[in-house]
Amino acid sequence: MPVSSPRKGSKTRFVHKPIIAILGGGQLGRMFIENSLRYDVEVHVLDPDPQAPCANLAHRFVQGRFDDHTTVMRFAEHADVIGIEIEHVNVDALEELQRLGKLVVPDPRALRIIQDKGLQKEFYRANNIPTAPYQLVNDRSELAALAGRFPAFLKARTGGYDGKGVMALNKTLDIERAFDGPYVLEQRTDIALELAVIVVRALNGTAVAYDPVEMVFDPKLNLVDHLQAPARIPAKTALEAKSLALKVSTALGSPGVLAVELFLTPKGELLVNECAPRAHNSGHHTIEACASSQFDQLLRVYMGWPLGDTSLRGLAAMINLVGADGTGAPMLNGADDILHLPDTFIHLYGKSETRTGRKMGHVTVLAKDQHALDQAIAVTKVHGRVVPLTRFEPFKA
């Protein structure tokens, strides 16, 4: 159903059924569609994988590459709004769509900065946003001369994703294993806590931030175990983190959702690690923990509606359901045990194949106190496992 909606700088209102075209059809697109169904907008999705999580769900699904100019232009030509759920999209096409008068979220200029970790670092420096010291490096041959700065992190300027394109450089020998440049060489900093803040910015420039989220690490595996909101930090630090994230959003000047990842140093200093101009894993808890989720906010931005309420209903944790060892059709074990818990919510992403470590879903837990939260997290972690399907048994009623 069309809904009347005032647009930035004009009295024009939506009076037809708006078409929202999303580049990327993974779990972020899927969760966006889940929420947008409530509002009866038409969501179209472009993804190269015909079995993408959004494939059977989008009002219109187009199989194709979102990094290809012609494909994106053809896909979005009838859309009113163009959004993304992944950064690696064709920005030239987005700029052209913007010139054609369409609303593009995020602003392609911001996306260009964020796509290149080098430009992103320069942007932080230019805007007085604290970030770990770094140096831009063209290729491998330049690295040896910089060994004096090790230990450091080497990051590919473009194309990195989900841990790819990042490695630690501890000694000169490590350089041999380096992927191709150009790079950002980032000084290793001491980190007390990793935080994330989701900012939402409307077309008219108003912005809101959710409470900081804390990455809780598994002390044995030294991997992110789950996320907790709000982060267990002093109120002053939480406020600083939110205002720093809002500063990044203001400097970028782009509408939409922006996830700002932060380091809190042992001295209490906050550094911006990186940001993503889209819905983000660190905001999944907002689906149940807040009246308006990050996905709901995105739709509000697209439609020019007022931004939603970001306050938390209580403590929340988000546990990623990643694929156990092996490849195959996925099955979730432990659904029963998890669903026995009150205020615990399963989200499966509808991926057709599970692979070791692949994000297959998540579980959100709400609780009134830390003890109840920890218990529900423990149950989820012990029982909730996505495994490859090895055996078929017929259904019996």
Next chain:
Amino acid sequence: MPVSSPRKGSKTRFVHKPIIAILGGGQLGRMFIENSLRYDVEVHVLDPDPQAPCANLAHRFVQGRFDDHTTVMRFAEHADVIGIEIEHVNVDALEELQRLGKLVVPDPRALRIIQDKGLQKEFYRANNIPTAPYQLVNDRSELAALAGRFPAFLKARTGGYDGKGVMALNKTLDIERAFDGPYVLEQRTDIALELAVIVVRALNGTAVAYDPVEMVFDPKLNLVDHLQAPARIPAKTALEAKSLALKVSTALGSPGVLAVELFLTPKGELLVNECAPRAHNSGHHTIEACASSQFDQLLRVYMGWPLGDTSLRGLAAMINLVGADGTGAPMLNGADDILHLPDTFIHLYGKSETRTGRKMGHVTVLAKDQHALDQAIAVTKVHGRVVPLTRFEPFKA
């Protein structure tokens, strides 16, 4: 994704992607799908209207009549679970599917009783469930002899829906306007309050009930204005209403969601008016007001999962968005004003045409106290109007 799930009376577990086939593709099916997306089950929908709210949303949509035996059999032959979102379906086909070993919710035997208001009344009497006094009447010619029982309500035994097939008989002359029988002639009772209780019954017979909901009438129009949960009744009456609704569910012995509509008389007596063996308008607030909504519970029943938490997070109201005067493509006015309110949620059903009085969507309001609730209800009612679209304006970014 398949999820392991124990089944009633067997150790068999779902290890393939379960297919849930729903007869009917309206708003109830749509809200069911919205929730089920989180669990990655496959939902198929049958509806005669190619533009039904579920048409672009179901994993597989089949255009066809759910009251036709062959159509239903063909539609559901590959399904694991068959559900309904409307009562007027072919029960013979459901019974045959049950014999084929498929899980059918609700039990077709219960559906047969509920489909016929006469059998439903006899069922209440046989099970000692209080209900307004009544008499079964075959046809119009028998009505004159019963004029001594007027004022009364005349109800068609079958086929009534949304106010159709019901009329008041105040005087003998009214008989001339009566629709065709057979009928239930029901004595008019004094009503202090109309209540509804949603009961959920699992395959293993465990059952839970949500808190009673109160229909709030507009004193001027004498129409249901909105629904409020929990109902403003003494705790003792609320408990009685829940246990009466559970008694109806136990007597029916059918798994699934059962909406039990009740009258509270001025003397404090509770009478069952009628029941519906499916998700119901009086349970829409559970989407936001409870951890597990009526739609979530239905999926839990289908899958053999533990039932969810029914407790209310606070006060809730549900305002139906019905079509204003006129017919045409629908537009919602006032979305901005409604979305300014925290904890207020718009649901549009995706119907392609608005008609006077047609249910086009609803708004749910959560609040901590009655004053805040009343304010949000007032804003929604003043601004939220679904009107036929009369003028097109192009989108401008």
